[in-house]
Amino acid sequence: MADRNNSLDLSDFAKAAKKKLQSLSNHQFEELAMDVYDEVDRRETDAVLLATQNHSTLVTDTTVVPFLPVNPEYSSTRNQGRQKLARFSAHEFATLVIDILADAKRRQWGNSCDSPKGMIRGFLF
Secondary structure (H helix, E strand, C coil), rough: CHHHHHHHHHHHHHHHHHHHHCCCHHHHHHHHHHHHHHHHEEEEHHHHHHCCCCCCCCCCCCCCCCCCCCCCCCHHHHHHHHHHHHCCHHHHHHHHHHHHHHHHHHHHCCCCCCCCCECCCCCCC
């Protein structure tokens, strides 16, 4: 029974998070998408570095970046948000990426989930 209640709470939390994502202005959404892209790049780079790291040596602080570095051109709030992306688990982060892609599609094509005429599986004919 506890699992059922937790899944309901998680579902409600996910719905609330999607509503917040949808309520972002286009500018805020674009900044979030750019920050998430940067975090994807950081995670992939770290994975490659760790995979190619000589296992007989210790991983040093200079080879692994725990979060996106501070960008002096961004506000402190944005920099903090960029750093918080590193705290997401792989599953949570993948869910965020999927939600961003779905909302980007919604923003581009309108509220309708239908593809525009001539559009089939992402290819324009």
